[in-house]
Amino acid sequence: MNNDKKSSWQEWQDKNVRTGKDKVILRFLSNLADHHGKGTYWIRSQYPLYQRKFYNIPKDYLTKAFFDYLMNTMPSWLPTLPQVAETIHDRDDFVGHWHTIDLNEFYCMDCRSDREGKEGGMRHIFYYGYVPSKNKIAEYRCVANCDCKLGKKNTRSPLHDTLNWLRRIDESAEIHVSYWCEATQRHVDPKEEATITWQRRVDLGVLRYGDPTQNEDPRALFPCWEHPIWTGPIGDMMCKRYGFEMPPEVLERYKLRPRLDKKKRFEEAVKLRRKIGKDEDAPISAPKSLADLLGGS
Numbered sequence: 001m002n003n004d005k006k007s008s009w010q011e012w013q014d015k016n017v018r019t020g021k022d023k024v025i026l027r028f029l030s031n032l033a034d035h036h037g038k039g040t041y042w043i044r045s046q047y048p049l050y051q052r053k054f055y056n057i058p059k060d061y062l063t064k065a066f067f068d069y070l071m072n073t074m075p076s077w078l079p080t081l082p083q084v085a086e087t088i089h090d091r092d093d094f095v096g097h098w099h100t101i102d103l104n105e106f107y108c109m110d111c112r113s114d115r116e117g118k119e120g121g122m123r124h125i126f127y128y129g130y131v132p133s134k135n136k137i138a139e140y141r142c143v144a145n146c147d148c149k150l151g152k153k154n155t156r157s158p159l160h161d162t163l164n165w166l167r168r169i170d171e172s173a174e175i176h177v178s179y180w181c182e183a184t185q186r187h188v189d190p191k192e193e194a195t196i197t198w199q200r201r202v203d204l205g206v207l208r209y210g211d212p213t214q215n216e217d218p219r220a221l222f223p224c225w226e227h228p229i230w231t232g233p234i235g236d237m238m239c240k241r242y243g244f245e246m247p248p249e250v251l252e253r254y255k256l257r258p259r260l261d262k263k264k265r266f267e268e269a270v271k272l273r274r275k276i277g278k279d280e281d282a283p284i285s286a287p288k289s290l291a292d293l294l295g296g297s
């Protein structure tokens with residue numbers, strides 16, 4: 001009998017608890033049920049109501065809010081769903097628009113800032129051109145609303161208006177907008193694609209232009225494998241980002257790069273913190289530049 005009961009509860013969970021957020025809700029309800037002597041029947045009846053009520057709220061936020069509720073708010077009586085919801089909506093960090101979004105709407109890939117697409121709406125813009133306030137060619141960064149359906153609901157200025165406004169300031173300015181790159185599965189920062197960024201990499205000797213005498217396209221960029229960045233900690237990431245493949249001898253050096261393992265890194269951090277903590281007489285001041293330390297300036 002007991003076994004049957006257990007397996008039907010398990011069966012119910014297998015059928016109904018699918019996502020990470022489902023698990024968060026179930027855990028919260030199980031906690032309430034345990035605390036107030038309710039059984040699985042009560043959990044099953046409340047579960048779909050909770051799912052519906054908190055559908056639009058990001059999982060990480062819900063996890064934190066439920067945890068705080070259990071730790072700090074839990075009344076001595078069994079709270080109803082509206083009471084729980086009210087406490088959560090009254091939190092200072094609750095974002096009002098979570099409830100004005102339709103259940104089936106999501107921020108687009110280009111502007112979402114969480115895994116579920118319930119937060120986002122912002123596009124970063126990089127501008128390199130004439131800046132009137134500085135009266136010279138310079139960099140300028142700003143943000144605008146995304147042009148997707150949910151992004152438009154935000155109160156910042158719309159993407160196209162912002163781009164047109166920047167274009168009017170300097171027609172020949174270089175302008176880039178952040179976006180989601182499907183191939184590398186990441187958000188691309190607008191500055192990454194700017195000519196000055198590429199030029200800086202060439203100046204630093206990380207990349208070089210093609211050599212026509214070697215049958216290379218002089219407009220294309222190639223990695224300078226001698227540069228230590230390729231065999232440093234971010235070498236692999238850089239190759240993936242730019243679509244380069246390490247030649248075997250570089251890969252060999254990359255694999256041999258000096259590395260601190262996690263435990264060592266943690267110990268170093270603790271040591272450093274102790275050292276800083278002990279130095280009670282040290283006046284709090286801005287970090288010194290290398291030139292200051294060497295007495296140069």
Ligand SMILES: [Zn+2]
Pocket residue numbers: 107108109110111112121146147148149151
């Ligand atoms: Zn968007």
